[in-house]
Amino acid sequence: MAGGRLGDLGRYFPHARLSRARCPPRRLTLSSPEERTFPLMHALKVTRAEDFPEWYQAVVREADLAELSPTRGCMIIKPWGMGIWERLQGELDARIKASGHENYYFPLLIPMSFIAKEAEHVEGFAKEMAVVTHHRLKAFDGVMKPDPEAELAEPLIIRPTSETIIGDAFSRWIKSYRDLPLKLNQWANVMRWEMRTRMFLRTAEFLWQEGHTAHVDEADAMAETMLALEIYRSVSEDFLAMPVIAGEKPENERFPGAERTYSIEAMMQDGKALQAGTSHYLGTHFAEAQNIRYQDKEGGQTLAHTTSWGVSTRLIGGVIMTHGDDDGLRTPPTIAPRQIVIVPMLRGKPEDTQLLEYCVSLCAELSATSALGAPVRAFVDMKDARPADKRWDWVRRGAPLICEIGPRDAAGGQVSYLIRNALREGDKIKTHTLARAEFVREAPMLLEQMQRALFREAKARMDGAIRDDLKTFEDVAAYYGADEGAEFKGWARVQWAKPTGAALEEVGDRLKALKLTIRNAPLAQPASFGKCIFTGAQAVEEILIARAY
RNA sequence: CGGGGUGUAGCUCAGCCUGGUAGAGCAUUAGCUUUGGGAGCUAAGGGUCGCGAGUUCGAAUCCCGCCGCCCCGACCA
Structure with missing residues (x-):
């Protein structure tokens, strides 16, 4: 029986080279006449079960998707990874255009004064901004340094997102209600000086698409926000074969400067959630900060309502952690550069x-x-x-x-x-x-x-790993607190009273102690509610909580 | 930025504790053999041991500083 197994391995790997580099630590013991051990081979040297983060790194490397660059936190995307991105890009671009948007291109560098306009926005991004201060190098004792005489009068920032420079254009382009809605998109690279980077999931520089639109009123802008979210849900599920749950972010997880933020959340094979796309209703915050006004039908000057939405190369990380196995990536045929x-x-x-x-x-x-x-x-x-x-x-x-x-x-x-x-x-x-x-x-x-x-x-994996039977915070603590970190823990769908301000902060702290975060409030909500798991008050909403990337 | 780990050949790593002039497997190159599947044999090439300063007759090894990467934390549209 076991000898037959050896025969099978022999049939498929008659010349198997038993290198350490290619053998997993696990070994199959087989009783052949000589009582030999024979390795169970798979194509990666780390399995998901042994070390998920290591496995992830191995897939990125072994599937030849990308590698680290000499520039800290940035990556070189290689043809198989770039080909996947190009397929995704093609599909998204088609859908964005089909829904009435046009592509523009705005500059990489943004005058620093622009970023200072929307207070919350500034605060949200200030800590991760790369700044250009000089326009020339000069040799000092053979070492090239920025020339002090070539300092820019106004520093430039490398765009972490383009709300400000696009808002500036909006303020010039939008004069009348007849100019609205203005729906544009751009494909670009952006840079955020992240503390800790991870291939595809969080790199200092990444590729993305950012949609920016302006509308006459909240209803129209909200319809746009939901339209973008639906495009993301559909592309994730129908194109990337990556199931997601679309919903609204809690107040403390909003985009800096947004009135409401929506996300799609995908479940990775280690049970963690990945925010795979976001869509924001910005209200009139940016319009106020940047003077985006139009003359309405009655002749008055009215603030426009704006939106922004984006998905990035992070989606490739999501594909890896959704479809990868111990032999590498399983590339969905839709995005496989070679099928x-x-x-x-x-x-x-x-x-x-x-x-x-x-x-x-x-x-x-x-x-x-x-x-x-x-x-x-x-x-x-x-x-x-x-x-x-x-x-x-x-x-x-x-x-x-x-x-x-x-x-x-x-x-x-x-x-x-x-x-x-x-x-x-x-x-x-x-x-x-x-x-x-x-x-x-x-x-x-x-x-x-x-x-x-x-x-x-x-x-099936995602649906089977979302618990909806946790009715109190103690249930949640018991589930996520047990066997710290070792075991697969999915998500929990719980009801709450949607506290705000300091009360929400306290909820966040209690979850944080369990390494949990609120992912979103799914769009599909039940008809009636029980008690809030945090306060015991009447619940008004169902939310997803999970560990997250 | 804090805690932990790590950095030696293209790759994966051993050597470091107990200082003595660089190792293995895979990969590469050449030759022979093999040919329904991650080949075998023989030979060859390949390393400023992350960087810098120090201790020492002598440093991959010990001391100090710095840097990169990985994990955890903080942070995160």
Whole structure:
């Protein structure tokens, strides 16, 4: 029995190199005649269960998504990571344009005086601002330093977000109610001097999209705020296969200067929440600070109501922690830069030519099909490397379908392939085989099925890990306080009286002691409420509480 | 910014306690063998031991300072 297992491993890894770099610490004990131990191999050297943060770092590195740059807190995004971002960008851009927005580009550098206008906004960002003060370098004893004679009259800040410089433009562009609504978007990089950075999740510089709009009144601006939130929910779930819960942030978690902030929250595989997108109704705060007024139909000067909303490369971190497994990333087919990768089992012999021809024509055939509303992205990996190494590279990157075509496949007109989201059967790698024509016909469906399966799996995990049976703060404390940090803890959906000010601060402190935060008040609320878990008073709202990134 | 850990070859790490002139595996290069799957054998190349100052005849190793990275905390649109 166990000997049979060794045989299986032998079949799939006949030349397995048992390097430390590739072996997990766990070992399978197998009783072969010699009582040997054989490692259970997976493509990453850390598993999620052993060390989730380490595992996350390993996926970013091993899936070749990005690496650290010489600049502190900033990253070099590599083609597989950038390709994912470009797919996401394309989808979002299309939806943003389809909902009546136009793209603009505003400058990276913002006059420092601009940031001083909205008091709360200033305070929220002041501590993490990068400032440009000089326009020239000069050598002092061979060391380049900013030239003291080249100091800027007014320092510039590197945008941490563009509310202020866009608000300035709004104040000039908006004269009449006929100019409203003004709905714009920009794709940009922004910089926030973060204390502690983490690849994709919180980097000093990141890529994002920021929407900024101005409206005649609150109702119109609120409709816009909710529209953006719905775009984010839909893109997360339908495109990234990442289930989220959309809701309103509590007062203490609002964007600096916002009247109301909404978010989508996604559950990572360690049970923590990730704020994956935000949408803000800014009221007239920025309009007041920056004099954004229009002449209304009655001829009076009226303040515009503005919104802003954004999602960033952080979403890629969310995808990793939603869909990754111990073999690397499982890239949802919608965003996989390459959906079907064909690895020819080249042997450095004359028949390689025919094998390559077979692979190239298969690739062309696959590329002529469509899946998930777009042409299938197929690719033949002709890199001069060992086929087995190429296979594992694509497994770690999470190419949805990995075809391994040997001479016998070519001769027999068939395709052997791996399905990335169902890579293993037990401890073994599961190889499928289909006749070529059948595979070409099936492949788009396999991709679509994988997209649905990834979402279903993540959705089931999230839904199954939200407790709604915690009725008192003591219940919450007992659940999250036990087995400190060791065990998987999901979220809790609890009811509260929505305190404000100092009372809310006290709630925050009590949660903080358990390392918990309020994520949001989901849009879908029950019809009636019981008691507030914090005060015992009549509850008015249901909120999600969780540990968070 | 506070606490903890860590930094040695492209990668993963050993050596440090008890100072004596740099190691392993993988990767790379070359040759031979192998060929339905993360190959085997042989040989070769590759390191300012994070940076700086100090103790010492001699420092990867001991002392001091600084920096990067990771984790926890604080902070976080």
